[in-house]
Amino acid sequence: ILGFLIIYASRFLIKRRNKEFGIYMILGMGKRKISLILFIETMLIGVVSLAVGIVLGTVASQFMSVIVANMFDADMTGFRFIFSSEACVKTIVYFAIMYVLVMLFNTFSISKCRLIDLLNAGKKNEKITMKNPLICTFVFVIAVGLLSYAYWLVTAGAFKLNVMDKLWLPVGLGCVATFLIFWSVSGLLIRIFTSIKSVYYRGVNSFVLRQFGSKINTMVFSTTVICLMLFITISVLAGALSMKDSLKKSLSECAPVDMQVRLKYSDEADASDADRICRLLTDNGFDTDTYLKDITAYNMYRTGLTAADTLGEYADILISTNPLVDLSGQELFMKLSDYNRVAGLYGLQQHSLNEDEYIVIANYKYMVDIRNAALKNGQTIAVGEKTYRPRYSECMDGFVAISAQRINDGIFVLPDDAFDDSRLYITGISANYKSGDKAWKNSADNKLVDTVKLINKKNSQSMDSDDSETSGSVGSLVNCETKGGIAQNGVGLGALVTFIALYLGIIFLISSAAILALKELSDSADNKERYGMLRKIGVDERMIDMALLRQIGIFFAFPLLLAVIHSIFGLKFVNLILSTMGMSSMMASVGTTAVFLVLIYGGYFVLTYICSRGIIKNG
Structure with a gap:
C-alpha cells in the first residue's frame, strides 16, 4: 500500500515538472542525466524521510502503546521505553525496496517522454473517453448483482462460510464488483448529466463536469483501491474498538x-x-x-x-x-x-x-x-x-x-x-x-x-x-x-488487536486521503490557466471557489460512498463473528470510527481544498 502511494505520488510530481524537464532537454541535457538528477533527488529525499520517520515512528509507537494500554486500564508500572533493532532493520529494508521501485519507475517515465509532450503537458486534459451507455448499464447491473450476492453471503448466508477458505468468495466478488461499478458509473454519470441541460448549463457545472470527465476514466483502478482501503479501515477500526469495549465490560460481568x-x-x-x-x-x-x-x-x-x-x-x-x-x-x-x-x-x-x-x-x-x-x-x-x-x-x-x-x-x-x-x-x-x-x-x-x-x-x-x-x-x-489472570490475558489480546487495527486503519485512511489529495493538488496546478480563463470571462471568485469545492468533494465522496455501503454489510458480518465469540454488539464503536474518519479523511479534504484554492488564485 505504501509503495503504491509513493509511486502514485511520484507520478504526479514528475508530471508537475514536465515543462522543467523539457527545458533541460532543449538546453542539451540528455535523458540519462535527467534520470540521474531524479535518482539523486529521490535518494536524498528517501534518506531524509527514512531518518525522520524512524525517529518519529519510535516516539509515536511508545505513545500509541501508552494510549492502547490506557484503553484497557492496564498496569503501566512496568512500562519501559523499547527500541526494536529488528523492526528498524526491516523498516530500512522495506523502505529501500519501495524507493528502488520508485527510482526505476522515474527512470522508465523519463525514458518514454517526448520533448513536445513535456512542453505541452500543462495544456492537455486527460482524454475523455465516452463509453457506450448500454454497455455501462449492462456492466453496472452485473456489478450490482455480484455485490448483492457477496452481501448476502456475509449476512443471511454467513452459515455457508463454515470453512475459512470460502470467505475469499465474497471478498473476491466484492473487489471485482467494486471495480465494475466505478468503471460503469464513470461512464454513466457523464452521459446522464450532459443530457440534463438544466443541470449541465447551470453556473459552471459544465466546467466541473469536463474536469471530472477528464480524470475519472483514468482513476477507476485507483478509486477502487481507495474504496477498498476505506472499507477495511471502517470495518477493522469498528471491530477492534468493539472488541476492546466488550472485553472491558465482560470482565466485570463474567469474572465477579x-x-x-x-x-x-x-x-x-x-x-x-x-x-x-x-x-x-x-x-x-x-x-x-x-x-x-x-x-x-x-x-x-x-x-x-x-x-x-x-x-x-x-x-x-x-x-x-x-x-x-x-x-x-x-x-x-x-x-x-x-x-x-x-x-x-x-x-x-x-x-x-x-x-x-x-x-x-x-x-x-x-x-x-x-x-x-x-x-x-x-x-x-x-x-x-x-x-x-x-x-x-x-x-x-x-x-x-x-x-x-x-x-x-x-x-x-x-x-x-x-x-x-x-x-x-x-x-x-x-x-x-x-x-x-x-x-x-x-x-x-x-x-x-x-x-x-x-x-x-x-x-x-x-x-x-x-x-x-x-x-x-x-x-x-x-x-x-x-x-487478575483473566484480566491480564484479556488486556494482552485486546491491546494487540486494537494496536494492529489502529495502525492499519490510520495507515489505510491516510494513504487513501493522501492519494486523492496529491491527485487534486496536481490537477489544480495543471488547471491554473483554465481557472484564470474563467475569471477573464467574468466568473466571480465565489463561483470559482464553489466549482473547485464541488470538484474536490466529488472525488473524495466518490470512493467513500461505496465504502460506507460495503461497511454496512461488512460490520454485520464482523458483528456476527464477535457475537459467536461471546462479545457484545459493536454498534457503539461505529461512532468512534466515524470520528476517526471525519478527523483524518475530512481533514485531508479541507486541507486539499484550501491548498488547491491557493494554487489557482496564485495562478
Missing part, C-alpha cells in the same frame, strides 16, 4: 470473584466433602484460611445426554443448515442448590423448580438462540428414569466458570434428587481474596497458580508410577482461573 479452582472427577473423589479442594490446596502450600473468603463449593455432573439429545428435533434442522456444527459433546448438569449458592455469590438471579422441571443457564448468544428454539417447543429431557420439562421457554442468563467473555453455552439445572454423585464430573470452588490490595492479590494469584502446577505435577508423577498415594496428589486434573 477473585478465583476459581475446578477438579475433574476421579474415582477417589469424595463429592460430599465440600472442603476437599481447600485441603488439597492447603496441603500443597496455598493456605485457604489465610487467602480466601466467601468460599462456595459446587458440583457438576454428566448424565450421558448430548446436545443433540437436549435439542431434539431442532438438532436435525441445525445440522442440515450448518453441517459442521458438533452436537456430540455431553451436556453439563447441576443441582439446583449448588447453582443457587454460586448465583448468590456472583450476584445472579436464583431460581426454584418443581420436581419435574429443569432450567438451562447460558449466556453465549449463538447457543442461547439455538437452545431457545428447543425450549419454546417444550423440549423434554430424560435423566435416569424420569422425564423433565423446561420451566422457562428461554435460557436464563448466568454462568458458573469465570471468564473474560460470555461463553457459557449451557448448563442444565435440575432438582437436587435428579442424580447421585456417581455421575459427578467436576467439583469446584469459587471465592474472593481476603484483601483488596492489588499487590496482595497479584501475590495470591501467583501463589495459587504455582500451587496448582505443583498438584498437577504430582498427579502426573503419580499416574506415571501407578502410585495413587503420592503425597498431595489427587489423581485427576486440577485447573484454576483468577480474575
